[in-house]
Amino acid sequence: MTVSKDTIKRYSIRLGDDAVVLGHRLSEWCSSGPFLEEDLALTNVALDFIGRARMFYGYAAELADDGSTEDTYAYTRDNREFTNLLIHELKNGDFAFTMARQYFIDVYSLAYMEALQNSSDETLAAVADKAVKESRYHLRRSHDWMLRLGDGTEESRSRMQRAVDDLWGYTPEMFEMDALEQELADAGIGVDAAALRDDWEQTVHATLVEATLEVPEGDWAVNGGRQGMHTEALGHMLSDMQFVQRAYPGLQW
Amino acid sequence: MADPAIIPALPAEEYERRERRVNSSLQSLWDLLDAVKDPEIPAVSLWEMGILQDIAMQGDRVIVTITPTYSGCPAMTVMAEDVLQALADAGYADSEVVTRLSPAWSTSWMSEEAQDKLREYGIAPPGQGGGNEPVEVLCPRCHSDEVRRLSEFGSTACKALYQCSACGEPFDHFKPI
Numbered sequence: 001m002t003v004s005k006d007t008i009k010r011y012s013i014r015l016g017d018d019a020v021v022l023g024h025r026l027s028e029w030c031s032s033g034p035f036l037e038e039d040l041a042l043t044n045v046a047l048d049f050i051g052r053a054r055m056f057y058g059y060a061a062e063l064a065d066d067g068s069t070e071d072t073y074a075y076t077r078d079n080r081e082f083t084n085l086l087i088h089e090l091k092n093g094d095f096a097f098t099m100a101r102q103y104f105i106d107v108y109s110l111a112y113m114e115a116l117q118n119s120s121d122e123t124l125a126a127v128a129d130k131a132v133k134e135s136r137y138h139l140r141r142s143h144d145w146m147l148r149l150g151d152g153t154e155e156s157r158s159r160m161q162r163a164v165d166d167l168w169g170y171t172p173e174m175f176e177m178d179a180l181e182q183e184l185a186d187a188g189i190g191v192d193a194a195a196l197r198d199d200w201e202q203t204v205h206a207t208l209v210e211a212t213l214e215v216p217e218g219d220w221a222v223n224g225g226r227q228g229m230h231t232e233a234l235g236h237m238l239s240d241m242q243f244v245q246r247a248y249p250g251l252q253w
Numbered sequence: 254m255a256d257p258a259i260i261p262a263l264p265a266e267e268y269e270r271r272e273r274r275v276n277s278s279l280q281s282l283w284d285l286l287d288a289v290k291d292p293e294i295p296a297v298s299l300w301e302m303g304i305l306q307d308i309a310m311q312g313d314r315v316i317v318t319i320t321p322t323y324s325g326c327p328a329m330t331v332m333a334e335d336v337l338q339a340l341a342d343a344g345y346a347d348s349e350v351v352t353r354l355s356p357a358w359s360t361s362w363m364s365e366e367a368q369d370k371l372r373e374y375g376i377a378p379p380g381q382g383g384g385n386e387p388v389e390v391l392c393p394r395c396h397s398d399e400v401r402r403l404s405e406f407g408s409t410a411c412k413a414l415y416q417c418s419a420c421g422e423p424f425d426h427f428k429p430i
Contacts, residue, residue: 023325037404037414044406051325055354126355130324133357133430134410141405 003187008121009063010083011184013073014226016056017084020074021234022105023049024241025092034095041141045102048134055127062123075245079228079235086225087170089234093163096149096156100163103142107203108174108196110135115191124189143207150211161213169220175200178226264383267362273307274300282308282315282340289339292331293409296374299332303362306353315340315348320358323410359383360429371427377415379429390426392417402426 026046033039057070087105092098113135116128149156175197177185184190208215224230244251263271274283286308289299299305299319307318317336321329333350340348361383363371368378372393377400380388390400397419407414412425 037406040408040414041404041406044410047325047327047410048323049325051321051323055324122355126357127324129355129357130321134324137405137428137430144405 003184003189005063007180007183008124008189009060010180011190012056012060012063012124014083016053016060016070016073017082018088019049019056020053021082021084021237022088023047023053024237025088025090026098026102028092029098038095042098045138045141048138052127052131052134055130059123059127071245075242076249079230079238081228082230082234082238083226083228084234085170085173086222086231087167087174089225089231089237090167090170091233093166094159096159097163097166099142099145099149100160100167102138103146103207104167104171104204106135106139106142107200110139111196111199112191112193115196118188119190120188146207146213147211150208150213157212160211164208164213165216165218168216168218169222171200172221173223173225176223176226181226262381264359264361266356266359267303270303270306270362277308279308279310282345285343286317286336286339289332289335292328292335294371294374294376296370297363297367299336301364301367301370303358303360304332313345313347315345316351317348318351318353320353320356322358326410328409358430360427375424376412377424377426379427382429388429390415392420392422393424394422395420 023046026042026049029039029042029046031039033042053074054070057073060073061068061070087101090097090101110132113128113131117125117132119125119128146160149160151157152160175193177192177194181190181193185192205215222231277283283300286305287298287300289305291297291299291302291304294302302322304319304322305317306320309316309318317340319329319332319336329352333352336350337348360379361381363379363381365381368380371378375393377390377393382388389398390402391398392400392415395417397417399418400415401418402413402415403423404414406412407425411428411430413428414423415426416423
């Protein structure tokens, strides 16, 4: 059974959406970081994710072969056409929230990209090769911040605990598979995200314990991102991110 | 010819890259592009960085293949423009820069000479391990090993910010990947 180009294109757009949305969120920290080095770190990580988005979108555009470019996907699609996992689009909150989200995503992203390195699709595997190297650095930093804030002052610990609690219900969606992703996983092209869940939970639990944080007990879970059903936050973010291309279509500088 | 499988000092991809240059019939173009430096680190050329991968001719058209260092490195666009400009200045008006992702760029492709140039420029080099092993970071000014990392990210994505405890110098360390 061969997988259609359109299916691979849609998959590549999903991964591009995850990356561009998180990249934009991180870029919102520019000049608002807690101190200069962190300001640089946040925006450097943002650049890595925007670069990742460009590679996935660029590949999707190549597969589409209909005149679309990476900019078409980033700047001219509406809220409901974005298929990122919800955790990427949440508002930055305080620094603890941004770092807890980053840590949850980094653990996931590293495992996901390591699996995607084995894709039978050469381009997806090549993008994953680059992403893995970067995710290792991202994870090292976000892991350090989990420990530093969790096992820090009373104030930092309570903020980090609140961040972990508020994010918890957005993590199960990362391991959900729908028909499209299942077809690609079966064909050796896409990643079986469900298979990454146990390792993710083990790693994250161990870090939370080390950071003297409590593992949330609630079993609430939100999903819908892959189907274009988003939180209120995404539309506001896109209105900012897409404004220039919406107001002046095709503008270049 | 040395077999890269027997002499592990040089990564296979880097061995092949050097062979491509040595065996190329376009020596003058390779030499020409030695003048194109990394816009963020003008001490080293794109060739020395391991970014310049191949040069080919299609009729009158020069096709230059480069590989990105980091996914989001904003210098990549400038590098491509600089390559096209250098070729245009030499009379090759019709040329193209192609980006190739695989094999993924590694700091282990940088020669020892390139690493020395980084050090002279004030940047602690990545070493030749390519990110699998921790490297000893030495202060590029006083060579002390009493250094501490201030931040995982420095002035660009490819560098981390360090400070020397011996001489007080803050410096960038080119991260091994």
